[in-house]
Amino acid sequence: MLLDFFLTCNKIGAFTLGGGYAMIPIMEREFVDKNKWMDKQEFMDIMVVAQTTPGIFAIDMASHIGYKLRGVWGGIVGAIGIALPSIIAILVIAMFFQAFKDNLYVGKFFRGVRPAVVALIASPCFTMAKTAKLSWRNIWIPIVCCLLISLFGVSPILIIIAAGVGGWLWGMFKSRKQN
Template structure:
């Protein structure tokens, strides 16, 4: 089981361009749909926890999933499985990229890859919105949060704290209204 998990993480780490967020659809496909190691909601919960954990998102995801599956050893195996391909790729790129960075073929390759990476990052956002029950009623929170972070350069930590606090008090108010009826 741990070997299969390691190899799956290794495959994800080796063949995903664009970092941790670009890995989300592939991780979901492998861990939820293909191997059934997690349910959709468990996957989303782990993703939220991994986003709030300091460190590299993809390693946090793999270690949290591994820990859920097989405890401490699962967490270690997941982290190593995701990290090893990146470490090898970085070493190879560091050795050779300087010689090829101005090559027009390499530049064109990256021009083509960039939009695909944006799509890989955007795709999980739509899936998360569906899982998080984002509707037309509460979509304004997403829009306002994005604008605060993007236009006004508000630190995302403050946006999360404010949204969480507002959600907490909104929930208390709605609960108390239900009790009074």
Template structure:
């Protein structure tokens, strides 16, 4: 099982451009849909924890999922599996990039990849909204948070703390009410 998990993480790390957030739909497809190692709610819970954990998001996701599946060794295998392709690619690029960095072909390649990466990052937002139970009545919350981060330069840490406290208070209120 650890070998299969390593190979799955390795495949995700090798074939995803755009970093950790672009990996979310591929991770979800592999871990939830294809291998059924967890359900969507568990995946989303791990994603929330990984976002609040210091470090590289993709490595945090893989190590948290690995830990859930097989404990400490699963976490190590997930982290190494997801990071190894990037480490190898960076080493290869570093060896040759100075020769190709000014190439018009390379510049056009990156210009073409950028919009696709934006889509890969945006697509999981819609899935996460559905899994989180965001409705037309509550959609203002993530929109307000995005605006506060982008326009008012509010730290996401403050928003996470405020949302956590608000959720806790709401939970206490609804528990007392019932």
């Protein structure tokens, strides 16, 4: 199982451009839909935890999923599996960068990839919205958070802390109201 997990993480790391957030739909397809190692809710919970922990998001995701599946060794295998292709690619690029940095076709390739990466990053937002059960009553929360971050430069850390405190207070209010 660890070998399958390593190879799956390795495949995700090797064939995803755009960083950790662009990997989310591929990770979900591999870990939830294809291999059935977890359900959608577990995947979303791990994604939330990985977003709040320091470090590289893709490695955090893979290590958290690996830990859930096979403990400490699963976490280590996931982190190495997802990072190894990037490490190799960076080493190869570093070796040949001077020869290709001014190449017209390389520049055009990356200009063409950018819109696809934006779509890969946007896709998990819609999936998260479905899983988070957003409705017309609570859609204002992510909108206000995005505006606070993008327009007013509020730290995402403060947003996460405020959301956690707000959720806790709301839960306390609901429980007292029911008693």
